Amino acid sequence: MNNIYQLDVSKVPKELIFLLDVIKMETATDITEKYKKSLDQMDWDHFHKLILHHRLYPLLYSKIKLLEKSKVPTKVLNSISHYYQKNTFQMLHLCGQMEYVSKLFISNGISPLFLKGPVLATELYGDISLRTSGDLDVLIPIGELDRAEQLLIEEGYIKDEYIQSVLNDWKWRHHHFTYFHPKKGIKLEIHWRLNPAPTKEPSFKELWDRKRVSTITKYTVYILGSEDLFLFLVTHGARHGWSRLRWLFDIHMLVQKDLHWPRLRSLLQKYKATHIAGQALILSSNLSKTKITKEMKPFIKSTRSQLLGQQAIFYIERMINLHTNPVPQDISKYHSRHLFSLMSIQQKFMFILSTLHPYYMDKETLPLPKKLHFLYFPLRPFLLIWRRGGRQV
Structure with a gap:
């Protein structure tokens, strides 16, 4: 790897480095030789916490079985197997509900684009069991929100009324509503934007015009075009500080697909996200050993992308969880600064202006x-x- 792209990962726990090495290994010999003197000093409890935090047990499951059982504690192996099987059933359950919701919406004149969940697992990994997902994310036009909500409530979904709004600021300060089906145990997020403002992004019509059809179900399920998916995944991961490495492995897998790089570069430039793509690729090359091709090099040349990449290491070193409140005050302040640093000059201006609302x-x-x-x-x-x-x- 070229030194230009190297980040300081000296404070990343050795257990996480080992975890990443196991996922990336070709043969068990690669690991046993590298770690033959240090496996005894491994903190296996912390290793287990990292697996769950980063949601990497599906990818780890197939690889860690190759290691000698004496190298990894039995309770860790059993836990990985348990969560892998539990996730497989969860993804199958989500897949069935995804097809049902797609049919429900389309038959009632609503245009749904499924963002993650089983379609993303199949698209990137070729198997729904190799990626985790706790819910379904569906993007629809903002004008169809009321109709979608009516349909979901009729189907037994309950809306989580956590969004408090004044003067309709929900339309741009937020980007999705959450619904839960108590009997099915399904959480569904209905998006009207990919990300909250001031992020600049394609209109729904543009995304719909570039949509693709997933082959995972019998009934039609629409997904984002490849380049739009890349834009969504890098902006989503950056917004969460890449605090879960599952998102980074998504990038690692996606760039190995047939992306149209000139079109992607144009898209990223238009929506002021080139530096964010650079951050994602630098992180992926350092942690997931993603091969940097000549098409990717223009994205990672900027100092800004490298600085943003190093900023994200902060989250990875500390196993930061941004999804459970309360977030510690020092972490919250760091995250606020990081989000601001991701914005373009225009976005920063709009964000400051939005505080007057x-x-x-x-x-x-x-x-x-x-x-x-x-x-x-x-x-x-x-x-x-x-x-x-x-x-x-």
Whole structure:
């Protein structure tokens, strides 16, 4: 690997390096020779936590069986086998519901694009058992949200009303609603955007025009075009700090597909995401040993991409979980800065401008009738000062 692309991973736990090496190994000899003197010093409890955190047990399952049983504790091997089998049943369950939801939406005039879940596992790994997924993500036009919600509720889904909004800021501050089916145990996220604002992204019509058909089910299931999928996966992974390496292995697998690199480069430039693609490729080449081809080199030349790549190592060193509240304050501050550093100049300007728009907490601080909500604009600075002073209305 060229030194230009190397990141400082000296503080990444040895257990995680071992985990990545096992997934990437060609033969068991490669691992036993490299680790013959250090396996006894391995913290297997931490190794187990890393497997679960990064959701890598499906990929690890087929490889770790090649190692001698004496090298890895039996309880670790049994746990990997358990989670692999549990995930396989989960993915089959999700696959059946995905086909059902696709038929439900299409037959009622709703255009669904499935983003992840079983279609992504099949698309990238060729087997639904080789990737984990806890829910289904479906992108539809924003104008079809009400109809989709009505259909889901009729089917027994319950909406998670966690989004609090004022003056319709949900349309750009958020990007999906969550629904849960208590009997089926299925969580469904209905997206109207790929990512929340101020991310710039293709319109639904553009994505729909470039869609592909998945072959995983009998009934038609639509997925993103290859280049749109790359754009979505790198922006999604970056937004989460690449804190789970499952997302990075997605990139590793996707770049080995038949991507149209000139078209992809144009797409990334248009939506101000070239540096984010560079970050993903640098991380993938360092941690997943992704081969950097001549088509990829233009993305990883910038110093900005390399700095962003190093910033993401922070999450990996510490096994950071951004999905369980409360997130520690120091981690939250670091993540906020990292998100800001991912933005283009235009996006940073729009983000700063968006802070002038009222937040739901303004409504909680000073409840006003809906017809007077426009007053939150001039009142926002005073309400902010009021909250920081620790006072309550």
